[in-house]
Amino acid sequence: MTRKLFGTDGVRGEANSWPMTAEMALKLGAAAGRYFRRDAGNGHRVVIGKDTRLSGYMLENALTAGLTSTGMNVLLLGPVPTPAVGYLTRSMRADLGIMISASHNPAKDNGIKFFGPDGFKLSDEAEAEIEAIVAGEIRPAQPHNIGRAKRIDDGVGRYVEYAKTTFPARDRLSGLKVVVDCANGAAYKAAPEVLWELGCEVIPVGVTPNGHNINDHCGSTHPAAASEAVLRHGADLGISLDGDADRVMILDERGQVADGDQIMALFARRWAEEGKLRGGALVATVMSNLGLERFLAGRGLRLERTKVGDRYVVERMREGGFNLGGEQSGHIVMTDYATTGDGLMAGLQFLAAMAESGQPASELTQQFETVPQLLKNVRYAAGQEPLSTENVRKVIAEAEARLAGQGRLLIRKSGTEPLIRVMAECEDAALLSDTVDGIVAAVEAAA
Template identity: 75%
Template sequence: MARKFFGTDGVRGTANQYPMTAEVALRIGAAVGRYFRNDGTNRHRVVIGKDTRLSGYMFENALTAGLTSTGMNVFLLGPVPTPAVGLLTNSMRADLGVMISASHNPAEDNGIKFFGPDGFKLSDEAELEIERLIEDGVEPVQATNIGRARRIDDGRFRYIERIKSSLPRAVPLRGVKVVVDCANGAAHRAAPEALWELGAEVIPVGVNPNGLNINKDCGSTQPRLACETVVAHGADVGICLDGDADRVMIIDEKGNVADGDQIMGLLATRWADEGRLNCGVLVATVMSNLGLERHLKDKGLRLERTAVGDRYVVEAMRKGGYNLGGEQSGHIVMTDHATTGDGLMAGLQFLAAMVESGQLASDLVNTFETVPQMLKNVRYAKGQAPLDVNAVKSVIADSELALIGKGRLLIRKSGTEPLIRVMVECEDSALLKTVVDAVVDSITEAVST
């Protein structure tokens, strides 16, 4: 069965445009309600969190209507990070967790992510079954079995305590000056509060959400503001989150940005030295830099690659019994502490490395030498299939031939946006640029005709 609603991370799109409409959200709520309330009782519960997008109110209400119409009891958390939903789904013994967020996307987009009762994201098989139920339509229960909905006021505080517990008690943050950029998103209160309670001197930015400014000129995908703030305030480090706080970029005291690969490289080697890295394996996606793989091999460790998407990283981790993984984009998954990527938790692990080693952030963010890598995106319209165009196929084939023994080319459709992502990795910078330009130009021409 072909997917109609679900992408690599739930359902996502422009708010008030199909499929991200209130009507579809109600149908989705009813479908997942039917899927999880499978014994007909009213003991089943679902927790719903959201980020700070204006459209979150609409989807929160629509999902609640769909879920309660099938007999599910709904607990509304309000604005909380995505990892908080995974945590609270499990700790509150809920059957389902729902996060309303489009992560790093602009404010006009929104999305719906799902967590099972164990706090992990749903499997492909579960999503396909829910798609079938969405197509079947709403199947309401009798009036006496309609579910209840109520707000939970302490969800953020539960999450903060869990975050704090992931930092070793012997690691004091007193005297550490930290800039935290919350992208005007879900962690705008939780992140500064957690860092302050742990003793850090906190300089918050991106903490004034208005429903329309999430990820705008701030956050992990646009870290310039955080970089400038770190330098201007003489901070020791910057922690730059995205809109739902499941991603992080680290900024050193000089204002340089370290991506997820560098963070994973640091944590993997430290954990291995401490005997904490299960099986000597780090799990990352095909997008991670070849330099990371070489670095791990030199340390006697192994990189296991997956398809793009943190859910696929987590699936590989669970299958292999590994406890550290993530993505170059900043999803860092530590299954000893969390069920999904947690930007703030990863930031705390970096702070622990700084404190325990006595090193500057700039000494820690350059764990390995990267192989030159270039990523460009080409936007396409609904219904277009530029990768099926013969001229594009020909250019891709020629490019792959040119890179044999010198680098690699990765082309894929984004699972969250209408984009073709073109990534080339090659130590020959001239060839790198030539290949990227050739492939991007061919796709651009295909989508413009």
């Protein structure tokens, strides 16, 4: 079954433009409600969280109308991190969880992500079935079975208490000065509170959301803000989250950024040494650096690669019984603790490594030597297919031939934005640059 609405992470787009309209949100809510209702009773519930975008109010109300029209009872969490929705869906015995967020995208965008009753994101097949219901005629509930909506005031508090349990009880963080950049997003309350309650001296950044400033020169996609704060305050560590807090970048005491690959390498090494790494493998995507693969192989561990998208990482983890995975972009998935990427919990595990090893962040963030990697994005207009043109295919084939035996090339469409992502790895910096620039030029000419 083909999908047009859903991308690699739910439904996403610019607010008040298709598919991110109130009308479509209402239909999606009704379709999801119809999909998850097991019978004609009125005991079904859905939890809805959101980040801090202005359009979240509109989409929250529309989803609620659609869901209650098909008999679902709606529990509104307000602004909470995406992983909190996964956790609370299970904790509150809900049939469905929904997060309204466009993650790291600018404030004008928004998105809708769905979680099943187990707290995990829905499969492609489930999303395709919901999309098919949207396209058809959605049967509403009988008047006496219309659902109710209720605001849950302590959703953030429940997540805060759970997040603290994932930090080792034997470790202490008193004396550590930590910058936490919440990207003016969903974790602006939860993350500083968790760190403070665990004993850190907290320097908060990006904790004044106004509906328009989410991810605006702050957060994991703009770590310079956290880096500057680390240096200005003499902090021991920086934790930089994205708009919905399912991604993280770690900054050492010198303000240097460590991406998801370095964080996963640290966790994989430590967990393997402690006998906690299940399956002897780490699951990551095709974007992860070749240096990570070599690092793991040198320790008798495997790197299992998936296509891009944390949901595909999680699917492979569940299939293979693995408990650690993620993406170079900062999604760190630890299924011992969470059902999806959790930037705050990853930050806590990094802090645990600091506390237990006595090493500064700068030593822990340099686990392996990266193979030079270059990624460039090319924006294209709706309806265009630049990768299908004859000249672009020819340039790509020539580039693959030049890199054969020396590196690798990956070209793909973004699942969340109208972008072509061109990535290559190669020890030869000049060849790397020429290869990527040549493909980018060809794609731009065709776009």
